[in-house]
Every structure is written in structure tokens, then in C-alpha cells.
Amino acid sequence: MVGKERRTRAAILTVVGILIAVYVLFPFYLVVLNSFKVQADIVSSPISFKGASFSQFVSNLSSVVNNSNFNFWRALFSSVVITVISLALLALFGAMAGWVISRNNKTKWATAIYLIFIASMIIPFQVVMLPLVSTFRDAGNFVGIPMLSTIPGIIFAYCGFGGAMTVFILTGFIKGVPYDLEEAASIDGCSPEGTFFKIIFPLLAPVITTVTILNGMWIWNDYLLPSMLLGLNGKYKTLPVAVQSFVGSYVKQWDLILTAALLAIIPMIIIFLIGQKQIMNGMIEGAVKG
Amino acid sequence: MNANTASRKLLSLICIIGGAALIIASLVLDVMGDGAPAYGFRGAMLVVGIVALLFGLYLFPTLKYHRRLIYIIFLFPLLFTFAVTVIIPLCLGIFYSFTDWTGIQYTQFVGFGNYISMFQDPQFIWSILITFVFVVINMILVNLIAFLLALLCTNGIKGDGFFRAAYFLPNLIGGIVLGYIWQFVFNNVLINLTKTSWLVQTPTAMTAIVVVYIWQYAGYIMLLYITGLTQVPKDVLEAAQIDGANARQTLFQVKIPMIASTFTICTFLTLTSAFKQFDVNLALTGGTGSVANFMGKYLTSGTQMLALNIYNTAVSKNNYALGQAKAVLFFIILACVSLIQVRISNAKEVEL
Numbered sequence: 001m002v003g004k005e006r007r008t009r010a011a012i013l014t015v016v017g018i019l020i021a022v023y024v025l026f027p028f029y030l031v032v033l034n035s036f037k038v039q040a041d042i043v044s045s046p047i048s049f050k051g052a053s054f055s056q057f058v059s060n061l062s063s064v065v066n067n068s069n070f071n072f073w074r075a076l077f078s079s080v081v082i083t084v085i086s087l088a089l090l091a092l093f094g095a096m097a098g099w100v101i102s103r104n105n106k107t108k109w110a111t112a113i114y115l116i117f118i119a120s121m122i123i124p125f126q127v128v129m130l131p132l133v134s135t136f137r138d139a140g141n142f143v144g145i146p147m148l149s150t151i152p153g154i155i156f157a158y159c160g161f162g163g164a165m166t167v168f169i170l171t172g173f174i175k176g177v178p179y180d181l182e183e184a185a186s187i188d189g190c191s192p193e194g195t196f197f198k199i200i201f202p203l204l205a206p207v208i209t210t211v212t213i214l215n216g217m218w219i220w221n222d223y224l225l226p227s228m229l230l231g232l233n234g235k236y237k238t239l240p241v242a243v244q245s246f247v248g249s250y251v252k253q254w255d256l257i258l259t260a261a262l263l264a265i266i267p268m269i270i271i272f273l274i275g276q277k278q279i280m281n282g283m284i285e286g287a288v289k290g
Numbered sequence: 291m292n293a294n295t296a297s298r299k300l301l302s303l304i305c306i307i308g309g310a311a312l313i314i315a316s317l318v319l320d321v322m323g324d325g326a327p328a329y330g331f332r333g334a335m336l337v338v339g340i341v342a343l344l345f346g347l348y349l350f351p352t353l354k355y356h357r358r359l360i361y362i363i364f365l366f367p368l369l370f371t372f373a374v375t376v377i378i379p380l381c382l383g384i385f386y387s388f389t390d391w392t393g394i395q396y397t398q399f400v401g402f403g404n405y406i407s408m409f410q411d412p413q414f415i416w417s418i419l420i421t422f423v424f425v426v427i428n429m430i431l432v433n434l435i436a437f438l439l440a441l442l443c444t445n446g447i448k449g450d451g452f453f454r455a456a457y458f459l460p461n462l463i464g465g466i467v468l469g470y471i472w473q474f475v476f477n478n479v480l481i482n483l484t485k486t487s488w489l490v491q492t493p494t495a496m497t498a499i500v501v502v503y504i505w506q507y508a509g510y511i512m513l514l515y516i517t518g519l520t521q522v523p524k525d526v527l528e529a530a531q532i533d534g535a536n537a538r539q540t541l542f543q544v545k546i547p548m549i550a551s552t553f554t555i556c557t558f559l560t561l562t563s564a565f566k567q568f569d570v571n572l573a574l575t576g577g578t579g580s581v582a583n584f585m586g587k588y589l590t591s592g593t594q595m596l597a598l599n600i601y602n603t604a605v606s607k608n609n610y611a612l613g614q615a616k617a618v619l620f621f622i623i624l625a626c627v628s629l630i631q632v633r634i635s636n637a638k639e640v641e642l
């Protein structure tokens with residue numbers, strides 16, 4: 001009797017779960033479906049299969065990919081380059097700084113640096129974005145390296161903005177790595193930098209995965225920072241910026257907009273399908289530690 | 291060994307002197323130049339100079355200072371980028387908010403002029419108001435829905451892994467793309483049920499933003515609640531069962547008190563992220579929506595929340611000083627919220 005009751009309850013819950021999943025995934029279904037149609041069919045029957053054909057999808061795809069405002073391959077390339085290099089530098093620099101801070105955590109200067117990093121995590125981007133543009137312009141003119149509308153400039157900015165959270169998480173982890181390991185290496189005649197790169201850095205793999213996922217989700221989807229530093233019509237666009245500037249020029253052209261949206265979300269979906277567990281765990285750990 | 295040290299010393303000295311010379315030369319070129327930024331070799335000179343200087347210092351064979359030097363070199367990249375992108379703009383930004391800054395230069399101080407004029411603008415007051423309403427509604431709804439989803443996913447239903455991934459999926463996608471997808475949903479699909487699009491009228495348009503925000507964020511908060519719920523120790527639950535507690539009693543008297551810290555984290559995560567909401571607001575409604583009469587004025591940007599108001603003031607209306615002053619206020623509000631959070635979490639930890 002009890003078993004039967006439990007089974008009905010489980011069945012009801014499963015149905016509820018499926019209904020919610022349908023609701024959550026429905027917009028994605030609409031995007032995929034409607035990128036196979038012409039504008040007229042999208043407007044007249046957005047939910048049904050009427051008018052959907054593969055040849056139309058190819059035609060939508062080619063008009064979006066080659067559009068001069070969207071420029072999919074170029075935007076994808078910029079997004080990948082910016083994200084990958086920023087993540088690599090953040091992991092390396094973050095681990096270096098985190099190691100120095102955690103190995104000197106009794107000194108005043110290291111504590112001060114650590115506290116400044118933590119305190120800066122509450123600074124919203126809005127309060128620095130306007131002076132950031134003028135600072136980058138002036139600094140670029142001063143040192144002779146253009147910082148605005150360039151990829152090195154935006155990578156520099158991501159290192160600055162992602163630094164605080166990265167250092168915070170890495171320092172916490174490195175504090176837990178036993179100091180004996182380093183002392184043993186030092187007695188064997190290993191230099192401090194050798195100790196870091198040969199012994200400490202390889203041990204950080206799990207926590208570096210976490211910070212890379214957290215920073216990666218943020219940098220890949222970020223809109224405001226690239227729109228300020230690269231500009232909406234600049235030489236380089238990340239995918240979110242490209243979508244925004246594309247939609248701005250094709251108001252209500254849903255066949256093109258939805259195909260562009262599909263192209264913009266596909267890379268992230270692929271990465272999620274590959275590293276589902278790691279991504280969800282990384283997001284959880286980041287929130288709990290942050 | 292000896293020769294090795296000597297040559298190393300020589301190389302180190304060459305690098306230090308060469309690097310310093312390159313840095314000085316590039317800076318001199320900069321000051322001597324006629325103002326036109328000659329990009330290219332000047333920047334390259336500076337970078338090569340700094341790298342050479344650091345490399346020379348690294349090779350410099352005094353064991354005593356070597357460790358300290360490594361520390362400096364290791365801290366330098368992050369501290370430098372952090373100072374240039376966060377600290378300097380923050381200080382400049384606070385300073386500029388008291389001037390008539392145009393984004394490029396300022397001519398005079400205006401004291402609290404920007405701060406006074408922003409509170410005389412009904413549109414800005416409206417933005418603050420709807421942002422607070424939005425934050426409160428979202429904080430309650432996102433947490434409630436996420437918690438219910440977490441209960442659903444931890445109830446031993448089949449395929450809970452799939453459900454978790456599906457509910458979390460919208461969180462992977464940036465707000466700009468999501469905003470346009472939902473603009474399509476509201477304007478072309480749901481319009482068959484609602485007759486007029488939700489995005490036209492201000493109240494329904496705000497509801498639409500809330501719906502999209504919950505859709506995007508609840509899956510993520512759900513993951514945090516699932517983690518909290520699965521960390522409730524098994525023996526405690528068994529003890530409750532032995533004591534004859536039913537499912538509801540276990541939930542309200544055992545599970546919820548035991549994941550109080552998760553509630554604190556989730557509440558403040560939703561609070562700060564809803565407060566900073568920008569992307570969805572921009573892509574879904576663009577801030578449009580009329581308000582017939584607010585403080586005696588007709589408003590055209592009824593769904594424009596704080597972050598979007600700041601952006602539009604500076605970038606679209608080209609009023610940088612006023613936008614910056616609004617941003618400073620935005621920062622102060624967020625800082626107060628974060629301080630309250632730290633207070634509450636500390637107080638909780640003492641209790642436990």
C-alpha cells in the first residue's frame with residue numbers, strides 16, 4: 001500500500017518535472033525551429049513546423065554568417081581568443097599572487113593586499129566603466145600601446161577585473177597545501193620560483209578548474225565591458241556585442257535574428273554537454289566560497 | 291661554477307641597464323613627441339624594457355633578496371592590471387562625479403551639483419523605485435521557486451540529473467541573447483494568448499523582465515539549494531524518522547534550519563545580481579514603456595532600471611558627469627547591502 005502510494009507520488013513528481021523542463025527548454029526549441037523558416041512563416045505560425053525546411057536554414061545561415069554587422073566567424077574568433085587568453089593569464093597570475101599572499105599571510109603587506117582584493121569584489125562595473133575608458137585612452141597614448149578597441153586591451157581589463165575573485169579562491173586553497181612540501185624542496189636546493197612551478201602549481205589543478213569555469217562563464221557572456229572597451233562598431237566584436245549590433249540594424253527580422261541567436265548559443269551548449277558536471281560543480285563552489 | 295656565476299652576473303647587469311635605458315628612452319620619446327601618439331615601436335620598446343629589467347633583476351645573484359624579488363615579480367601582473375582597471379578608475383570616477391566631466395576632460399568643480407540634479411529628475415527616481423521593487427520581488431520568487439525545484443530534484447525522481455541540467459541551461463547563456471529570444475517569445479508567440487504584447491505596457495513589461503530573470507536564474511540557485519540539502523547529515527534525518535517526524539516536519543524543522551547558511555548565500559546572490567540587472571533589461575525592453583504621471587511628469591522609459599539608466603545617461607545622452615554621479619550612488623547602495631550581508635553571516639556563525 002505504502003509502496004503504491006510512493007510510486008504514484010514519484011510519477012506525479014516526474015510529470016511535474018517534465019512539464020517544468022518543457023517550459024524551460026521551450027524558448028530554445030523556438031529558436032531552433034524558427035531558424036529553419038522564412039520571416040512570413042515565422043510571423044504567421046511561430047510554433048508549428050509549417051514552412052520549416054533545411055534549405056531555408058542554410059539560406060538563413062549564410063545570410064547571417066556573411067552579414068557585415070554580425071560577421072560570425074570573426075566574432076567567434078575574437079570571443080575565443082579573448083576568453084582563452086584571459087582565462088590562462090588569470091589562472092597563472094592568480095596562482096602566483098595567491099601563493100605569495102598565502103605564504104606571507106602573517107605579514108601586514110600581504111594581509112593588506114588580500115583585504116583590498118576582497119573589498120574590491122563589491123565594486124560594480126558601472127562605477128568604473130566610464131573612467132575606465134578614459135584611463136585606457138590616456139594610458140594607451142602615454143605608453144604607446146593602444147588599449148581601446150584592441151584585444152590586448154580587453155584582456156588586460158579582464159585580468160584586472162577577474163583578479164580579485166581568482167586570488168580569493170586560490171589563496172584559500174593554497175593555504176591548505178602543506179608547507180612541508182615547499183620546505184623539503186627548498187632544502188634540496190630548489191629555488192622559490194622552481195618550487196612554485198614544479199610543486200605547487202600542479203597541485204592546484206582542481207581549484208584552477210573552478211576559477212576557470214567561473215571566470216569563463218562571466219567573460220564569455222559579458223556584454224557591458226566589451227561594448228565599452230571595444231565599441232559596438234569597432235574592429236573587434238565579441239559574440240554578445242555582435243548580436244547586439246546585428247539586432248540593432250535588423251529590427252524585427254526574426255529569421256535572421258533567431259539564426260544569429262542560435263549561432264551565438266551553440267558554442268556554450270557544446271561546452272556544457274562536454275563538461276556538464278564540472279561546470280555545475282564549479283558554479284556551486286564559486287558561489288559558496290564567494 | 292665560478293665562470294657560470296660571473297657570466298650570469300654580467301648578463302643580469304646588461305639586462306638591467308638595457309631595460310632601464312629602453313624604458314627611459316620610450317618615456318622621453320613620449321614627452322618629447324609632439325602629442326600625436328606614435329604607436330608601434332614606442333610601446334614595444336617599453337614592454338621589452340620592462341621585461342628585460344625584470345629578467346635582469348631575476349638573474350641578479352644575491353640569494354638574500356632573491357625570494358623577496360620573486361614575490362614582487364609574482365604579485366606584479368595582477369596588482370598592476372588591478373590598479374589600472376579598478377583602483378585608478380574608481381578614484382577618478384568618484385572625483386569626476388563632482389565635476390562637469392565630459393568623458394574626456396573637465397573644466398570646473400560643481401560640488402554636489404550632479405547629485406542634486408539627479409534627485410530632481412523624476413525618471414531617475416522612477417528607475418530607483420522600480421529597481422527596488424524588482425529586487426524584492428525577484429529575491430522572494432527566485433529563492434522560492436529555486437527551493438521548490440531543489441526539493442523536486444532531491445526527491446528521488448528518476449532522471450534528476452537531466453532535470454538539473456535542463457533547469458540550469460538558461461544560466462549558461464548571456465542576457466543579451468536571452469533578452470532577444472524572449473522578445474520574440476513575447477511579441478510573436480505569447481501574443482496569440484495575450485492579444486497585446488506584454489512588452490508594450492509598463493507593468494506587464496516589468497512582469498516580463500521578472501519572468502525572464504527567474505527563468506534564467508532559478509536553475510542556478512536551485513543547484514546551490516540541492517548542494518545544501520544533500521549535505522544535511524544522513525544520521526540527523528534518520529534520527530528524525532525514528533522520532534516519528536513526517537515529511538513536512540522533517541522539511542520545516544530539520545532541513546530548512548540546517549541549510550540556513552545556504553539561504554543567506556542565495557538571498558544575497560539574487561539580491562546583488564538582480565540589482566545589477568542590465569543585459570536582459572537592454573535586450574528585452576530597452577527601457578521603453580510609458581508612465582502617464584509620475585511626480586507630475588510623463589515618462590517614456592518606464593522599464594529602465596538603475597544600471598540601464600546610468601548607461602543611457604552617460605553613453606546615449608552624453609552626460610558623463612551625471613552618469614558617473616549616479617554610478618557612485620549605485621556603488622554606495624551595493625556596498626551597504628554587502629556590509630549588511632557580512633554582518634548577518636557573522637552573526638549567524640556566532641549563533642551556531
